[in-house]
Amino acid sequence: MKETIVKVIKKVELGDPILIEGLPGVGHVGKLVAEHLVEELNAEKIIEIYSPHFPPQVLINDDFTADLVKNEVYAYKSDTKEDILIVVGDHQCVTNEGHYEITGIILDISQEYSVKRIYTLGGYGTGQLTESGTVLGAVNNTDMVEEMKGYGIEFRDNEPAGGIVGVSGLLLGMSKFVDIDAACLMGITSGYLVDPKSAQAVLSVLSKILDLEINTQALEDRAKDMERIIAKIVEMEQMQMQHDVGTDEDLRYIG
Amino acid sequence: MKETIVKVIKKVELGDPILIEGLPGVGHVGKLVAEHLVEELNAEKIIEIYSPHFPPQVLINDDFTADLVKNEVYAYKSDTKEDILIVVGDHQCVTNEGHYEITGIILDISQEYSVKRIYTLGGYGTGQLTESGTVLGAVNNTDMVEEMKGYGIEFRDNEPAGGIVGVSGLLLGMSKFVDIDAACLMGITSGYLVDPKSAQAVLSVLSKILDLEINTQALEDRAKDMERIIAKIVEMEQMQMQHDVGTDEDLRYIG
Amino acid sequence: MKETIVKVIKKVELGDPILIEGLPGVGHVGKLVAEHLVEELNAEKIIEIYSPHFPPQVLINDDFTADLVKNEVYAYKSDTKEDILIVVGDHQCVTNEGHYEITGIILDISQEYSVKRIYTLGGYGTGQLTESGTVLGAVNNTDMVEEMKGYGIEFRDNEPAGGIVGVSGLLLGMSKFVDIDAACLMGITSGYLVDPKSAQAVLSVLSKILDLEINTQALEDRAKDMERIIAKIVEMEQMQMQHDVGTDEDLRYIG
């Protein structure tokens, strides 16, 4: 395997679908949302992407079988709402060129399926452990800004300051070349931990956009687990601070 | 040399052989077992693989000649038992793409020789200096799990947690595409040191699988040397700890 | 996108133009000057260069749209003076090979437009926060040295000691192969901070070379902002030094 392999598992008929991308990234926000959607919509796997630009690694399944690191595309066919393609994966590429190549492949698939709009999902790390529920936006077509604001997405001057890195960013930049509208939805998150709470915020916005009611119980459960972990971290930090103060006081006696 | 070179040294006739891979990795467990097998079975070198993805380096032999870093395939023809191909090597690739390419080459060879099953050998690092003799397994076909358990191989939920990295992992993942059953046998090891004791455990399991009696004296000797080294390390650590305690006590007098 | 893309936006008629390159580098001196020129001359964008060797990233514009990282070529057509091509960009390549490829592309463009001379702009980091206004030179043709000295450019033995890295350097080295004269103008700078003051010095020299009067107000404003920031840093350093001395004195009382 010297080249990236696009393995088509099934061809499906879709009507000008929406494509949603949620690969691993800051706080795993995009990945959590996209995988939740695949599960709740009971979407069907149609494509697997293997690449020498992914880490040279297999992951072990629950039945003790090993699977190559890969990206996958799932399809959801709706009778009454929008058809949807969802891109998920275990890892992003580890080489610079790989990010560009995988993005190109997702856009080829988008053109083949006449995708009419792309939403890329991610997290925006602030370095603060406080939650906000804010979803930040960026687009590839300024006409979309007002519409997105209508869904509660915020647009802030000069944010994200460093731009958007990885496939979520490149899809936004490269979709312009093939005339597909695209937006990136970024859940505000600390950037230190997997953040199902921020994923809930992104999912909530996305549900409005897609006009779908999606059960969020699984994300809520994970968010509650995470809250307990964060409370524990904060508690330990406070204890550490008191201990540090204590130590300083002890030190004064040495003088 | 801009491309990987597969140098066929000799063509041999084998009857649907088993392929065993033991390249350098955690605790050099796989390498120790595979090289021991080559020596004890007096297997014959049939292929050398050179690649610009290997480190740009030569190693010096006992007769002061230098050899390019390479991977090698040895063949063992048996009158009564399974024929065997064994993959060994000085190094794994240093580029991401190289791992995928070398794995593809090993699978090409496997198909050419009608290999019926692949065993990849490695170590599973626990961070503990205690020995266990446990051999952990992963497969590419869930039907193999019960058979492997019969040989004393353990299967544990979510282990190895990080998956399996390098050719041992990729062979497991990619052999599915060419319909060859494969299992990875991982000796539990500290991950800090070359571990002939763990290699003995893997070799013992592999001997049962292959129904071969293999002299393990050489591995036992190396294991005893290693035990002495580990005892020395533990002793030094204890002395260091006592010394640290001593220093702490001295410090109290300053107060 | 597996290959670098040169997107021609517009063909223009120019008379043996001069090409000026100012990509990001030490103190962003070259980038500041080249972008200032584009703005003041109201130059027209004629080419965009996209590459998998650039960081896999988009940058966010003021209208919340995202743009792929790219390099750009602008054209300035003059009635009375030299026509000019200006190369600017957000980033340089992140791979080794990319620098060579982008330089080759700029030279292809130079040949297509019959460029008669190339000026590459950069900073030369000294590690000192003192300003000097000096512009250091290097050429690809020793005949140019005296002419360049006439514009106030200094040539110093063995400087820059480490050579010139990136596209500014490679353009100098590779333009010889296509018989185009080239000079690199390097503003002396600390190397720690974006340096609009050093950019002013380079712009001043370049204006003389091009026989153009260029409004430098924007650069002057940025330089004044930067002076305030540097004054603040120096002040903080002095306070820190006094504090350190204070601490040392305190420590003496412990003895």
Next chain:
Amino acid sequence: MKETIVKVIKKVELGDPILIEGLPGVGHVGKLVAEHLVEELNAEKIIEIYSPHFPPQVLINDDFTADLVKNEVYAYKSDTKEDILIVVGDHQCVTNEGHYEITGIILDISQEYSVKRIYTLGGYGTGQLTESGTVLGAVNNTDMVEEMKGYGIEFRDNEPAGGIVGVSGLLLGMSKFVDIDAACLMGITSGYLVDPKSAQAVLSVLSKILDLEINTQALEDRAKDMERIIAKIVEMEQMQMQHDVGTDEDLRYIG
């Protein structure tokens, strides 16, 4: 420039020459010897090699012109002794694959010129600042060992322990494939500093092999400069040690 370029400057007639390689490496021993040979033999440049695998950089000459990083081949035609090809260069490649490619190119040149033997020159770092004058050897053909010992070259079991890295090593490993005898001569050196003293030792051995008398004044001068620098370093280290002891004594008074 997306590919490595071999620029033939001049074709020369040579009688089965010897090829000597001295690119930058440990202590720059090989580079010092090879460049000294080029100068003393007044050898003629016949080939320049440019590559996107070299650092993206130009170096500045004494006349303020800039040259791309490159490797070069020089030819020396003798009336009475062996003809010689000498490979020198500013840098080695910065990519893994580049080392293999440049080595392949040197071997292509060797075959074109019917090279009958290759000597690669380097340093062997011991981590000690003591000089020894020892030259260590490795070969690609065990028949050469006795001959090399006759020139005072030492062969030691398991040294260099880590093998030989870079073009000097790869030439040894890959020359076997084209049936050219090769030896690597390594001057023992600290590995911390440029070492003209070790270069003198290697040059002395090489002069015997080539049956040439070579003026070593330039290397001797550089060696004397280096001795003064090392003496200074040793002196400073001793002062530092005394100072440290002093500080420790002062500290005792605190208790």
